[in-house]
Amino acid sequence: MQVYLHLILDSFTTKLGERATNIFKHLFPVLKLDTKWIITFGNQSDYISFRHHAYEKPGGPRSIELKEINPRFEFRLFKIMGGRF
Template sequence: LYKHAEQMMNSRLGQRITSILKYLFPVPKPESRRIITFSNEEDFVSFRHHTYSKGENGEIELTEVGPRFEMRPYCIKLGTLENIDAAETEWVLRPYMNTAAKRQLLSLPDEDDD
């Protein structure tokens, strides 16, 4: 991803996500007219797919060709998809954690309360 795309993801986690996304795509060819955009807004990563061409006046015209979608990172695992069960978890978004066990522990009576 180029420098202007990295500016919106400047935290340590944002830089890690930028690094992951960067290696999903090959190095662009000089004659390529395709633009893939990942932008961060309120911890959602927006994906946009555009092509560009030069208009009659020499102005650049941007055309969205789709698809478009929003992503919210919730987990980063170290390793490959072939060995995902043994992969170490690098980062997890806490709202997606199962906290039922924690709630159950908080509701148990103390042993000293007889």
């Protein structure tokens, strides 16, 4: 069975943000079933923060504990070009 990565995309509401969201969704491979990995992209004033998290369910189905892991960085989109590489 294949599992898709958990992505959290925050504040990508403009037309450009929707296009960037679509690109981010397709950047990461399909994972193994037991992978507990979350990636967060947060947009604030056109700077995008990238964070990795590992999660655990310590006390049941409604409680999740996030632990931030490396790398973490911020970037700004320079150019998005259509077509294939």
